[in-house]
Amino acid sequence: MRRGTHGLQIAGYGLLLANIFTPAAAQPALPDLSVSFASVENCQRNGVVRIEVTVGNAGGLASPAFVLKMESTLIGQPKTVSMVEVAPLASGEFRVIEIFTASLGQQGQRALIVSADPYNLVAEQNEANNLLNGMCS
Numbered sequence: 001m002r003r004g005t006h007g008l009q010i011a012g013y014g015l016l017l018a019n020i021f022t023p024a025a026a027q028p029a030l031p032d033l034s035v036s037f038a039s040v041e042n043c044q045r046n047g048v049v050r051i052e053v054t055v056g057n058a059g060g061l062a063s064p065a066f067v068l069k070m071e072s073t074l075i076g077q078p079k080t081v082s083m084v085e086v087a088p089l090a091s092g093e094f095r096v097i098e099i100f101t102a103s104l105g106q107q108g109q110r111a112l113i114v115s116a117d118p119y120n121l122v123a124e125q126n127e128a129n130n131l132l133n134g135m136c137s
Contacts, residue, residue: 029060031089032125033116035068038096040112040136049101053114053132055086056094059125063089069118070099073111086116110136 038052049072057063068086073079082101089095099114114132117124124130 030123030125031057031061031063031091032059032129033057033063033066033089033122034129035114035116035132037114037132037134040134049110049136051099051101051112051114052096053099054094054096055089055116057089057091060091062091063122066117066122067119068097068099069115070101071111071113072101075109075111112136 034056036054038054040052041050051070053068053070055068065088066086068084070082070084071079072082080101082099084097084099086095086097112132112134114134116130118130120127
């Protein structure tokens with residue numbers, strides 16, 4: 001500290017106080033896609049497995065159209081992949097989407113993986129909530 005003609009000065013505090021009161025840069029508003037299971041039908045029967053998932057956009061901006069990808073794997077067998085294009089979602093909008101995949105004539109426990117925007121083409125606030133794992137038997 002030193003006393004000058006203009007009062008008391010404390011070395012280094014001018015910069016510190018300037019940093020404390022400098023507003024942080026605002027985060028840009030982005031979409032935030034998410035996915036959750038709504039229902040699974042016909043998992044144990046031959047034919048077509050029908051899965052309903054809820055996709056949503058909890059972000060601050062509308063999303064562009066994006067792909068919803070579902071992988072279905074009968075334990076010990078090759079997986080089947082289904083892709084559905086989802087129309088743009090407004091901010092705060094949630095929608096139920098049906099996905100169909102062939103059971104390939106085999107019954108048994110299936111691992112299901114559903115992902116919204118699996119190729120990360122949509123810039124989002126949170127990329128960690130785009131993947132859903134589940135089992136049906």
